[in-house]
Amino acid sequence: MQLALFIIFGALALGGALNLLFQRHPINSALSLVVVMMSLAVLYWSLGAEFLAAAQVIVYSGAIMVLFIFVIMLLNAGKEERTKGSRAAYTVGFPGAAAIFCLLSFVFLSERGALKSSNIGGDLSNGLDNIAEVSAMLFTRQLLPFEVTSILILVAILGAVVLARKEQ
Amino acid sequence: MVPTAYYLILAAMLFSIGIAAFLIKRNVITIFISIELMLNAVNLTFVAFAHMWHQVSGQIFVFFVMVVAAAEAAVGLAIIISIFRTRQTLNVDEIDLMRS
Numbered sequence: 001m002q003l004a005l006f007i008i009f010g011a012l013a014l015g016g017a018l019n020l021l022f023q024r025h026p027i028n029s030a031l032s033l034v035v036v037m038m039s040l041a042v043l044y045w046s047l048g049a050e051f052l053a054a055a056q057v058i059v060y061s062g063a064i065m066v067l068f069i070f071v072i073m074l075l076n077a078g079k080e081e082r083t084k085g086s087r088a089a090y091t092v093g094f095p096g097a098a099a100i101f102c103l104l105s106f107v108f109l110s111e112r113g114a115l116k117s118s119n120i121g122g123d124l125s126n127g128l129d130n131i132a133e134v135s136a137m138l139f140t141r142q143l144l145p146f147e148v149t150s151i152l153i154l155v156a157i158l159g160a161v162v163l164a165r166k167e168q
Numbered sequence: 169m170v171p172t173a174y175y176l177i178l179a180a181m182l183f184s185i186g187i188a189a190f191l192i193k194r195n196v197i198t199i200f201i202s203i204e205l206m207l208n209a210v211n212l213t214f215v216a217f218a219h220m221w222h223q224v225s226g227q228i229f230v231f232f233v234m235v236v237a238a239a240e241a242a243v244g245l246a247i248i249i250s251i252f253r254t255r256q257t258l259n260v261d262e263i264d265l266m267r268s
Contacts, residue, residue: 006170010178017185017205026197029189033201036182040208043175047219049227052211052234059234064204064241071245072197075252080195080259093191101184108176115172116220133224134231142228149235156239163246166253 005046009039026077030068037061050130175216182209196251196258200244207237 016035023029037060045053108115138146186209189202211230218226248258255263 002170006174006178010174013178014181014185017182020201020205021185021189021192026195026201029193029198029201033205036205037208040212043178043212044215047175047215049215049218049230052215052227052230055231055234056211059238060204060208064238067241067245068197068201068204071248075197075249075258077195077197077258080193080198086192086194086261089192089194093188096191097184097188100187101180104180104183105177108173108180112171112173115176117169117171130224130227134227137224137228138231145232149232152239153235156242160242160246163243164249
């Protein structure tokens with residue numbers, strides 16, 4: 001069952017990512033990214049990270065992508081046109097990305113013996129459920145980073161308001 | 169049973185597609201979208217390793233990456249709006265104020 005889930009949603013994520021790459025209009029790219037994020041949420045769930053699957057749907061495909069689509073519509077972004085810079089980027093970009101992919105998959109496949117297989121569902125350290133485990137870690141040992149992120153979010157909100165404000 | 173290496177290779181594929189999109193796209197919003205794709209690919213790697221080692225720390229990392237990505241998206245899109253307001257374009261070839 002996990003293999004079927006992996007194949008279906010992995011192919012969906014890959015198709016969404018390729019569609020993001022080949023579409024010319026930003027709104028199509030943004031909507032294909034939503035497809036990628038939703039299929040990644042299913043893969044997180046099958047890896048036993050239920051909390052992250054929910055957070056992926058709510059934070060990424062809910063909040064962040066709505067923000068992106070708002071800005072695309074607000075700025076009325078049209079199709080991008082081919083320029084001289086884009087032709088140079090084509091000759092460098094595809095071979096470079098392919099080289100990085102080949103290097104990474106070579107490392108992963110040659111170390112395949114050390115990497116185990118994964119069963120469906122959560123079986124982390126103490127047999128608690130996933131949310132209990134994440135929250136126990138987050139509110140005890142990682143409490144300071146967790147509180148610092150709230151300050152980070154506050155600064156980001158202030159920065160966004162200041163940057164996007166109309167200048168007098 | 170799925171080998172962890174398959175998840176890692178899927179993440180590598182998504183990451184390389186993100187790199188390619190980052191390099192060939194000329195629209196600043198699409199470039200930003202491909203950065204989000206790369207962040208997602210790295211998150212998948214973290215979750216796969218967390219599952220492999222039976223440790224929850226990798227999932228905590230993904231949580232913090234999500235928080236930082238949300239903050240980054242808010243600030244970045246505000247910067248894009250203010251660039252568009254001053255220069256009336258989203259094409260990165262025409263936003264070359266820092267090139268002397």
